[in-house]
Amino acid sequence: MTAAVDGRPGVRGRLTMRGEPAYEEARVGRVFNARRPDRYPAAVLEAADAEDVAAGVRLAIERGWTVSVRSGGHSWAAWSVRDDALLIDLGALRSLSYDESTGVVAAGPATKGGEELAPYLAARGRAFPGGHCPSVGIGGFLLQGGQGWNGRLNGWACESIVAIDVVTADGELVRADATQHADLYWAARGAGPGFPGIVTRFHLQTYAKPAAMWHDTWTFALDDAEAVIHWLHAVLPTLDRRVEPVMAATRLPDVPLHEGVTHPGGTVLLLHATCMADSDEEARALLAGLGDCPVAGRELGHVTAPTSIEEENAAQAGQNPEGHRYAVDCAWTDAPAETLAPLLLDIWRGLDTEHSFSIWYGWAPTRELPDMAFSVEGNVYVATYLIYSDAADDARYRSRVHAQTAAIARDGGVGVYLGDTDFTARNDRFLSPAHHARLEEIRGARDPHGRIASYLTSDPAGLNVHA
Ligand SMILES: Cc1cc2nc3c(=O)[nH]c(=O)nc-3n(C[C@H](O)[C@H](O)[C@H](O)COP(=O)(O)OP(=O)(O)OC[C@H]3O[C@@H](n4cnc5c(N)ncnc54)[C@H](O)[C@@H]3O)c2cc1C
CATH class of the missing domain: 3.30.465.10 (Uridine Diphospho-n-acetylenolpyruvylglucosamine Reductase; domain 3)
Incomplete structure (x- = not known):
C-alpha cells in the first residue's frame, strides 16, 4: 500500500509502510554508507513539498510515531533510520x-x-x-x-x-x-x-x-610524516585564513610524483593546501606562506597549480566512493605536534584498504563564534575514514577507528564535529556545556513530547560528555 493509510491519505507524497515491497529501498536506498543499520521505521514518507512535511508530522502525531528526517542521506551512522518512526524523506525538496x-x-x-x-x-x-x-x-x-x-x-x-x-x-x-x-x-x-x-x-x-583558486600539493613517504607534522604545527598560526592546509594519509595511487619516482606502495602522506584569492599571483604568494618544508628534497612529488572547486570536488568524490562500508570518527585537538604525531602515525600506519584515509586539517580558530548552538572547535581537526566492502569486517574496523580516535580525544582532544561522528560507538562533546543546556531548554519547549527523533546514541547519559 502506498499513498494512503487506512484510507486516510493526509499526505501527498509516497507513503510506504513497513512490510510493503518498496519499503527496503525507501528505508535505506538513499543512505550513503553501505553499512546499513538494523533499525526499522514504521513507515517512510517521501514528502512532496513543505506542506506535505507538515502533513507528515500531523500523521505521526495521530499515529503516535516519532519523526526522523533525511535530506541527503550522508550521515555516517544513518541517523535518519530510526525504529518505529515515520521517516520523512526530503529528497524531492531541492529547489x-x-x-x-x-x-x-x-x-x-x-x-x-x-x-x-x-x-x-x-x-x-x-x-x-x-x-x-x-x-x-x-x-x-x-x-x-x-x-x-x-x-x-x-x-x-x-x-x-x-x-x-x-x-x-x-x-x-x-x-x-x-x-x-x-x-x-x-x-x-x-x-x-x-x-x-x-x-x-x-x-x-x-x-x-573567488577569481583564483590554487593548490600546493606535496607527496611524502610516511617515514617523513613526523617532520611534516611538526612543520605544519609551527606554521599554522601564521597562515593566512584563505589557505586551507590538509594532510591526508592515503593509499590511492593517483598522487603527485616527480618524474622518475615510483609510488612506494601502501600509504603515503599528501599535504594538500588550497587557497582562494583575488588573483593567481595573490594565491601563489599566500601559499608560499607555508614556508620552507624541512624535508624538501625528500618529497616524492610536488605540484603548485591552479585548481577549481569542481576539480577538488571530483578528487573528494574519488576518495569517498559510493557503495562501500564506512567506519568513521573524528576529534578536535589542541595537542602539540609531539603529542599528536605518534597518535596520527599509529592511525596512518594501520590503514590497510585501498580507499581508507585519515586527515589532519589545520583549522586554528582565531575569533569568537557568533551566538549559535555550534560551539566546539579546536586547533586541528583529525578524521579517519576506514572504507571496506565486507560486512564481516564491521566490528574490526569500527572498534579500531573509535579506539584510535579515543586516544587522540584523551590526550589534548577538545571534542568532536558532529559530521564525522557515530555516537552508537563513541560519545564526545560537540556543544559547549552552556550551549547544550540551552539547546535542551529549546528542545523541551518546542518538542515537549519528543516527537522529532534526537541524537542517536547507545549511551544517552554520556551524550555531549568529553571523557
Ligand atoms: C562522503 C561524505 C563526505 C562528507 N564531507 C563533509 C564535508 O566536507 N564537510 C562537512 O561538514 N561534512 C561532511 N560530511 C558529513 C555530512 O555533512 C553529514 O553526514 C551530514 O549530516 C550530511 O547531511 P545529509 O543531509 O546528506 O544527511 P542526512 O543523513 O540526510 O541527515 C542527517 C541528519 O540530520 C538531520 N537533518 C537533515 N536534514 C534535516 C532537515 N531538513 N531538517 C531537520 N533535520 C535534518 C536529521 O537528524 C538527519 O537524520 C560528509 C559525509 C560524507 C558521507
Whole structure:
C-alpha cells in the first residue's frame, strides 16, 4: 500500500509502510554508507513539498510515531533510520532560487552542496562554503555546522544561514531568523540531529566567486610524516585564513610524483593546501606562506597549480566512493605536534584498504563564534575514514577507528564535529556545556513530547560528555 493509510491519505507524497515491497529501498536506498543499520521505521514518507512535511508530522502525531528526517542521506551512522518512526524523506525538496538584490539563495534541504548548489551559484558569479564532498546534502551539513570550502575564511557554513523555513514538532510551518522564532534559528546553527523541527528551506548568504583558486600539493613517504607534522604545527598560526592546509594519509595511487619516482606502495602522506584569492599571483604568494618544508628534497612529488572547486570536488568524490562500508570518527585537538604525531602515525600506519584515509586539517580558530548552538572547535581537526566492502569486517574496523580516535580525544582532544561522528560507538562533546543546556531548554519547549527523533546514541547519559 502506498499513498494512503487506512484510507486516510493526509499526505501527498509516497507513503510506504513497513512490510510493503518498496519499503527496503525507501528505508535505506538513499543512505550513503553501505553499512546499513538494523533499525526499522514504521513507515517512510517521501514528502512532496513543505506542506506535505507538515502533513507528515500531523500523521505521526495521530499515529503516535516519532519523526526522523533525511535530506541527503550522508550521515555516517544513518541517523535518519530510526525504529518505529515515520521517516520523512526530503529528497524531492531541492529547489533553488537566487535573489540578486541580496545575494541570498533559497535552497531545498536535499540540495547537494557540490553537485547542485555550487554550479547554480557559479553560473551567477557566486559561491557558498558547501561540503568538500560534492554529494553531501545541505540539510544535515548546515544543521551540524558545515565544514566547507574556504571555511577558515568564511567560517562554518551555518554562519551564512540568514533564515530557515521550518515545520515545527506540532506540524506548523514557520519562518525562523534573527527576529522571529529566534530560538529555532539559534538551534539550527549547530544542533545537527538534535534540531527540534524539520527545515524545508534554507536562505543562505552567498559570496562573490573567488577569481583564483590554487593548490600546493606535496607527496611524502610516511617515514617523513613526523617532520611534516611538526612543520605544519609551527606554521599554522601564521597562515593566512584563505589557505586551507590538509594532510591526508592515503593509499590511492593517483598522487603527485616527480618524474622518475615510483609510488612506494601502501600509504603515503599528501599535504594538500588550497587557497582562494583575488588573483593567481595573490594565491601563489599566500601559499608560499607555508614556508620552507624541512624535508624538501625528500618529497616524492610536488605540484603548485591552479585548481577549481569542481576539480577538488571530483578528487573528494574519488576518495569517498559510493557503495562501500564506512567506519568513521573524528576529534578536535589542541595537542602539540609531539603529542599528536605518534597518535596520527599509529592511525596512518594501520590503514590497510585501498580507499581508507585519515586527515589532519589545520583549522586554528582565531575569533569568537557568533551566538549559535555550534560551539566546539579546536586547533586541528583529525578524521579517519576506514572504507571496506565486507560486512564481516564491521566490528574490526569500527572498534579500531573509535579506539584510535579515543586516544587522540584523551590526550589534548577538545571534542568532536558532529559530521564525522557515530555516537552508537563513541560519545564526545560537540556543544559547549552552556550551549547544550540551552539547546535542551529549546528542545523541551518546542518538542515537549519528543516527537522529532534526537541524537542517536547507545549511551544517552554520556551524550555531549568529553571523557
Ligand atoms: C562522503 C561524505 C563526505 C562528507 N564531507 C563533509 C564535508 O566536507 N564537510 C562537512 O561538514 N561534512 C561532511 N560530511 C558529513 C555530512 O555533512 C553529514 O553526514 C551530514 O549530516 C550530511 O547531511 P545529509 O543531509 O546528506 O544527511 P542526512 O543523513 O540526510 O541527515 C542527517 C541528519 O540530520 C538531520 N537533518 C537533515 N536534514 C534535516 C532537515 N531538513 N531538517 C531537520 N533535520 C535534518 C536529521 O537528524 C538527519 O537524520 C560528509 C559525509 C560524507 C558521507
